[in-house]
Amino acid sequence: MTSYTPQLLGALTLFAFVSSITPGPNNAMLMASGANYGFGRTLPHLAGVVLGFVVLLLAVGFGLGGLFSAYPAAHTVLKALGAIYLLWLAWKIATAKGMGQGAAGARPFTFLQAAGFQWVNPKAWTMAVGVAAAYVPRQGGPSDMLLAGLVVLVVNLPSAVAWTGSGVALRRLLARPGALRIFNGTMAALLVASLVPVLIEVVKAWG
Numbered sequence: 001m002t003s004y005t006p007q008l009l010g011a012l013t014l015f016a017f018v019s020s021i022t023p024g025p026n027n028a029m030l031m032a033s034g035a036n037y038g039f040g041r042t043l044p045h046l047a048g049v050v051l052g053f054v055v056l057l058l059a060v061g062f063g064l065g066g067l068f069s070a071y072p073a074a075h076t077v078l079k080a081l082g083a084i085y086l087l088w089l090a091w092k093i094a095t096a097k098g099m100g101q102g103a104a105g106a107r108p109f110t111f112l113q114a115a116g117f118q119w120v121n122p123k124a125w126t127m128a129v130g131v132a133a134a135y136v137p138r139q140g141g142p143s144d145m146l147l148a149g150l151v152v153l154v155v156n157l158p159s160a161v162a163w164t165g166s167g168v169a170l171r172r173l174l175a176r177p178g179a180l181r182i183f184n185g186t187m188a189a190l191l192v193a194s195l196v197p198v199l200i201e202v203v204k205a206w207g
Helices: 006-021 025-037 039-070 072-094 111-120 122-134 142-169 177-206
Strands: none
Touching: 006 122, 006 142, 025 039, 025 072, 025 122, 025 142, 025 177, 039 111, 039 122, 039 142, 072 111, 072 122, 072 177, 111 122, 122 142
8 A cells, every 4th residue: 555645646746757858868869769760760769768767766766775875986986887878879979970870879779778778877867866765755665666666657658759759750850961960969969968967976076
């Protein structure tokens, strides 16, 4: 039986919506993949993002967050590795030369690649820790954490579809190489911009 009140459940839903619909690494990459590959070929990537984040959230809620609280240096290292990987992905997007060459190089992300990416995605970690710390009843049991995962899944899915669909809608406009280069460069810049707070935090931790 859940310990959620309607007010807390509503707050969780709002947080999940705002977090999932705003720009971030996942959304920029889904939009770029939709533009470069189309919706059908991006579906495994989309599913990996949505389900992979839920797995990350449940892992944090069921104890991983406590591990990083006890060993903050490990979390800093993970953030640094994630930042390096995101910079590489940004470069791959920016240097794509035409349709069919997106964030993952010669093909879109697979389901497992997208799901695994959540573990080095700084925004995904911030969202997961935020949900587990602020939107799950403190005295609740496993059912509350599972309900939180279900709410996030239901909210994140249409957001991911919307970002992918936005990229697909731009395919005609991006048919010319020059336009596609500008678009991919913009998506790469968004990825880099999303890393600024993470890089500042890592520098402070190691400074």
